[in-house]
Amino acid sequence: MQAIRNETNADRPVRTGWLQKANVQKRLFLLIAIVPAFGGYLLFTLYPNLMSVYYSLLNWNGISEPKFVGLDNYSTMIRDKYVWRALGHNLFYMVTVPVCVILISLLLAYLLTNKGYKGTKLFKVLFFFPNVLSTVVVALLWAFVYDGSYGLLNATLGLLGIDMGGYYWLGDTRTALAAIVPPFVWAGVGLYVVIFMNAMITIPRSLYESAIMEGAGHMTRLFRITIPLISPIIRVSALFLVLGSLKSFDKVLILTNGGPSGSTDVIGLYMFNLAFGSESHNYGYASAIGMFLFVVLIAAKLLVDKFMPNKAYEY
Numbered sequence: 001m002q003a004i005r006n007e008t009n010a011d012r013p014v015r016t017g018w019l020q021k022a023n024v025q026k027r028l029f030l031l032i033a034i035v036p037a038f039g040g041y042l043l044f045t046l047y048p049n050l051m052s053v054y055y056s057l058l059n060w061n062g063i064s065e066p067k068f069v070g071l072d073n074y075s076t077m078i079r080d081k082y083v084w085r086a087l088g089h090n091l092f093y094m095v096t097v098p099v100c101v102i103l104i105s106l107l108l109a110y111l112l113t114n115k116g117y118k119g120t121k122l123f124k125v126l127f128f129f130p131n132v133l134s135t136v137v138v139a140l141l142w143a144f145v146y147d148g149s150y151g152l153l154n155a156t157l158g159l160l161g162i163d164m165g166g167y168y169w170l171g172d173t174r175t176a177l178a179a180i181v182p183p184f185v186w187a188g189v190g191l192y193v194v195i196f197m198n199a200m201i202t203i204p205r206s207l208y209e210s211a212i213m214e215g216a217g218h219m220t221r222l223f224r225i226t227i228p229l230i231s232p233i234i235r236v237s238a239l240f241l242v243l244g245s246l247k248s249f250d251k252v253l254i255l256t257n258g259g260p261s262g263s264t265d266v267i268g269l270y271m272f273n274l275a276f277g278s279e280s281h282n283y284g285y286a287s288a289i290g291m292f293l294f295v296v297l298i299a300a301k302l303l304v305d306k307f308m309p310n311k312a313y314e315y
Helices: 001-012 020-055 072-079 079-116 120-132 135-146 152-159 181-200 205-215 218-229 231-248 252-256 267-274 283-307
Strands: none
Touching: 020 267, 020 283, 072 181, 072 283, 079 120, 079 135, 079 181, 079 218, 079 231, 120 181, 135 181, 152 267, 181 231, 181 252, 205 218, 218 267, 231 267, 231 283, 267 283
């Protein structure tokens, strides 16, 4: 009888708690993983953007009672010459910064990957170092470079026999706009060198060996093998750089604050000064400009998709 009772107890299924069930654990994991991130997106991204659409229809300084004005802010923006001047500067950066960053990064990544230099890892660290620095530090370093009295650029030109006479590169409307480009390029090259190097090392060496046997030089291998095979990576990098050039204004704020005489002003900085500047607190008009910038970003993304189609190359 005891043996029969033990056998019956062994055959009886073991009861487990509901938390120990596989499907419950899977759903609980998805809930914990998704809800905080999605909640943060709703609270800190989607909700502020939706409120910006509402604010763009108001005349409001952030303190007084808001007044609904409809599309008046947008009609004012169309007639505002400073908006179009700032957009022109954004378009200048949108063209120059991505082109310079991608070309320099591709060349450096190819050399470090295929030339077999000693200390390649050290070079990667040195190139990536500007990305570790904050935007404020990068901007202050380049403000020192461009300084007229003790700047590094004028000192270097002086060693070459070119006396600039205390010329301040950021204080002249003829050079200030172009002088903003090197800080953006210097701060962005290191990241894309690392990205392109990691993409290049996945290319089979046999392709390069076959090209070398056929007499192909480094430039031929770069443009006929390397660039086509990592073109999806280049396309995504170009998209990030284009959108970043349109949105970014922090370095411009620190270096020139849009000066001199608005020659370096960009859309983001103009919008920031309208909303939080010392002379203006027009949140409604600034929000309308933000909506305009959103449209420009979408248009830029569509242009990148048109001129850099997503092609897949096989080897």
